[in-house]
Structure formats: structure tokens, C-alpha cells
Amino acid sequence: MITVRSVSKSYGNIDALKNVSFNIEKGEIYGILGPNGAGKSTIVNILNTLVKPDTGDVIIDGVNIKNDGETIKLIMGVVPQEIALYEELSAYENLMFWGGLYDIPKPELKISVQKTLEIVDLAYRKNDRIKTFSGGMKRRINIACSLLHNPRILVLDEPTVGVDPQNRNHIFEVIERLNNEGMTIIYTTHYMEEAERFCDKIAIIDAGQIVAQGTLKELRQISNVTDQLTIKLADADNETIARITSENPLFMFDSTTGTLKVECGNIGHDTPIILNQIQNSGGVIERIYTQGTNLESVYLKLTGKELRD
């Protein structure tokens, strides 16, 4: 559905994107994960033909964006990072305005507006001015405005920034519903749990470069991140700790926390074996902490930094 090949873009001396390539299949939810300023919005703007890449090609639904930007705009809906609405207009007026830009006949547009309001569960507030809406409600109308022309591809640029958990769930439900109806979705975020929750594939982007991409399973393999077991021992003296670590060289003692840390390939399988080894070496286990491999640890491993720093 979407092919991005060796795309680069610079603004003066700043390289916003460096040789970025990826493929998105029809009906996929493709997550682009990275910190602010990593290049996510530049990708969005290139996909929507707003920004021309310096080099590389972007093919969307068989159309090269260089040749036919108008067609791309008709098959794609973009939900911008900002709440790009007219606060003094009602939700209905905003939707009629934004939908009207696509030359949809008025009767059809009215039906589309009503349907979209129902999708984002705000039909009951349609006549209220946007300025009276909560931040989360505005975000939902922000999404609704991009659905009116019935796009085949929906690009969401950080759609949940500053949204409370309840509205965030509403947004997730909308995205999942649209995807179930066959819409291809590109989702940029710097929230790991969002990317992990519903993205079929994830690209990790840092400083304008895609560091890694694939399914979460593939990313785990690429990053070589393992599960970790942390064990707190009860009344362990130095002699006991020295014995445990000498008999089990893979066990690392963290003197600052007073815990033993063990990396393991499969936490479910390996935990009983490790606990048995500690007890055999004379250790008494007080508490166990497990940490499975998640996107956060993958990201940390691949980029060497915390995403939320």
C-alpha cells in the first residue's frame, strides 16, 4: 500500500530524515515510534505531499507522490498533532467546513458528518462550540475531521498528546474500529504502550533515522533484549552472596539495591531453575521481581536512551 524508499530531507544544516525506507501493507497499523524531533512529523508531511523529499521515492497505492499529489490527498486523511479546529465554530460546523474542502456533495457530506460524529461518540455535542469541549473531546473531533472524505489511509500524528485515560481509550477504540473496517493506519507516537497495544509493525526512529522496524517479536530479536529476574535475598551476608555468585557466574549482585539480577531467555521456563540454584547455594529468597521484554527495553537497547527523557 505504501512504499517509502531511501527518503532524505534536510532543513539547512539539519538532517530531518536520513535514508528512511519502509513498507506498509494494506490494512496494517504501522507505528512510528520516536522522541520529539526524531522526524515523525516530517514523515507525515512527506506522505501527505506537504513536504517534498530531497531524495528518495514514496509510492502510495501505486501512485508516486511526485507525480500526483492531488490523488494522494484524496485517498489519505491526516490527523495533525495540533488540535487544528476553529474553536468558535460548533463541532458540526467544523466538520461541514473540513469535509467541504473535498468537494463532497452536501447531502452526502451531511450523512458523513453524522456518521463520523457517531464514530467518535460526540453526536450529542454536535451543536456545541469547540471551545466548550474538553481536550480529549477536541482530539476526537480532530480525528473526525480527517475521516469525512472516507480515506483509505489514515495518518495520525501523536493523536493522544495531553489526553486523559478515558478519552485515550475512546481514541484507541476509534482507531481499532477503523482498522477493522479495512483502513490502513500510520500512527506516530512517543508512547510505547500505544505502539505496543495495536501496531502490527513498529518503526523506531531516532535523529531522522529508522533504527529498527518490524513486529514487536522481530524487534525483540533484532535488539537481542532478554527477560530479567531480580531477586531480593533475606538476611544475606557477604559470604552467602559470594558463594551464590561464584557457583552461578551469570548471577550479578547489585550492591546498591542489594539484589541479584539474572538475564534469562524465557522467564517462565528459567525462573524455577534459577530459584533452585540460589537455594542450593544457601540463599533465602525474600522477594522476586520479573521484567519481561517490552518495547521500552527494546527501545532502550536500540537507541541507548529512555524515550521519555
Add this chain to the structure above:
Amino acid sequence: MFKLFKKDLILFLHDHRSVILTFLLPVLLITLFAFAYGSIGAYDGRSEPVKLLVCDLDGTKSSKEIIHELDSLEDIITTVSDPIISKELVIKGEYAGALIIYKGFQDSVENGNSTPVELVYDRSREMEIGILQHNLISTLMSSTGEIIVKKSIEKYLQGLFPAINPAITDNIVKTTMKEDNKLSITYTSVVGEKNDTKLGLIQAVAGTAIMMLLFSVAAVGTSILEEKENGTINRLLYSPLKGSTILYSKMLFAFFISILQLTVMFLFAWIILKMDMSVSIAGLIMLIVATSFAVSSLGIFLASVAKTRQQAHNLSTIIILVMSAIGGSMIPLFIMPPILQKMALLSVNYWGIQGFYDLFWRALPLEEILPKILVLICIGVLMTSASIQLFKKRIIKS
């Protein structure tokens, strides 16, 4: 308390707009007004010479002498013309007044009768007319006044005592010379007499309307930057709309608001302030449209020069106030020194206000106002072209 004071001071200094509005703008306006009232600079309170048309229908030695003396004055430059053309030129505002010396002038002087001299003038050019009046009376008095008085007394005495000794007549003349004379100038205002419009009302309506129009239109221009900042411009660009369409629609809106605002202002002046509207309707419509075009383009241009909404706001406030001050919106142009009157040509206010003066005060037909309308259209075209380039660079491509 000092910490709070210090905090407020730091916040104030960081707010460049407040600093500019507090210090720079008043300084600029004070400087301008000081110039206008003639208190500073090289201007010594003297005006440039007043241009006076003279029509000598008498063609005698006395009339030529008067014209020669007037021409030798520092404050007056004379141009010879005929009465009909002279009146037209005064009505069009090209000259402040015209002096017509009618046939029989020399005879009147010699016979001690009232002199047939008329000054046709434009009431709106109060200062220039004051200078003319002062100089005309002095000149006529010095060159003809004595003869007129002498002849007048001699004629009177001859009537009473036909055999009177000329020496006695001379004595009487010398003692009474300053007590009676028949020197007379007829003053005829030829501008603004066709209708009931008051000069001050035209100044107030046209001057204020154009200044306020600039503020409204600058706000429309600034809204482009506001839309850029809140993301709606980008969202519009995500749609099939072209960038230029977005800009043209803003310009169209600014143009429409300008026309509407000016129309409402003149309707208010007509209905409430009883401004006489018996003028060329075609001229009025064209002038409103041309002024609206020039002003709306300028408003959009000011917004296109700025990078942020705040910057646009500051810039437009300063430019509009300064332009309104020199362009005649705040102070009538005739009280300004010559240099500022020349600088006024650079402001859109000047061309608009003078156009409305031509229409309402001078009651000129459309063809006479066309040059000012053309200047306004040229300003609009220039500003629009510059705005398009700047917006493409700063708003659409950034």
C-alpha cells in the same frame, strides 16, 4: 516587595511588545507631532511659498506693478493665468487661491474708487490663505493705498470747494491718509460651496475610517499567522486546496471587510452625522473599492513580513500609527511642515483621504479622482505581489 517588583520588571522587559508600545511608539509619535507642529528640526515655522495664480484683466501699469510686487515676496510664487482656468485649478486643489484684477483697476485707483480685485480661494487651505491675505493687503496698501486715499480726498474736496488751493489739499491728504481708504479685496471661497459638507467632518470621517480600516485589516492578516500557529493552515494544506488559494481567500476576506467597513462608516456619516452625499456615486464607489484594495493589501503585507502573530501585531501597530500620523488621519495635512507633507505621499492614508477630499470637499467628478484611485490600485498590486511571495516562503513552505 522588591522581589515582586523585580519579577514584574523582568517580565516587562521580556515582553518586547510592551516595551515597544511603552517607549518606542510614543517616542515616534511625539517626534512626528513635534515635526508637525513645527517645534523641532530645521523647520523654522515658515511655510514653503504659497503658489498664487494671478489674472490681470486690467493689464495696466498699476496692475502689473501689483503683480510684480507680489512676485518679489518670499512667501508667494505667482503664476499668470486666466480667471476660468484659475478657478478650476483652485477647485482641484492645485492652488490655494487665485487673485483676479478686473478691468478698471487703474481707473479705480486714480479716481479713488473701490478696487475691483477678487481673491478666489479654497477654505480648506486655511494657513496658506492666511499668508496670502496678509501679503496681499500689505502689497496693495503700499503700492496703491496712498494714491487711492489721496485721489479720494482730492475728489471730495474739489466737489466741495472747486477753487481750493492744492497746498491745502495736500495738507489735508497727509493728515487724513490713514483714516480712510477705499482699498478693497473681495474674498470668494470657490471650494466646498456646492454642497453642505463641513470640512472638519470630511477630515474626521475619511481620516478615522482609513486608520481604523488599517487596524481591522491588519487583524485579518494576523489571523493567517494565528492559523499557522494553531495548525489549521497545515490542515488546509493537507486537503486538496492549493496554498495560493488559502492566501487569496484571506485577501478576499480582508478586501470584503474593508469595503464593508468603509461603506458602513460613510453610511453612518450620511445618516447620523448628516454628511452631504450629493457627490459622484461612481467616484465614491471606485474610491471605496480602491482604498479597500490598497488598505487590505497593506494589512496582509504587514502580516506577511512578520514571523509570528506577536511580531505582526507589534509591527502593524507601529506602522499604522506612524502612517496615520504622517498621512493625515490624525492631523490635517495643511498644518504639517512641507517635509512631512511630502512624506505623506508614501502613506496609503494620504491617497485615500485626499481622494475623499476631492470627492466631498471639491466635488470633483470621477475623472478628476482617477489618478488617486490609480495610485491606490498600484499600492494594492505592489503589496499583494510582495505578500504572495513572502507567504509562499514563510507560511506555506515553512
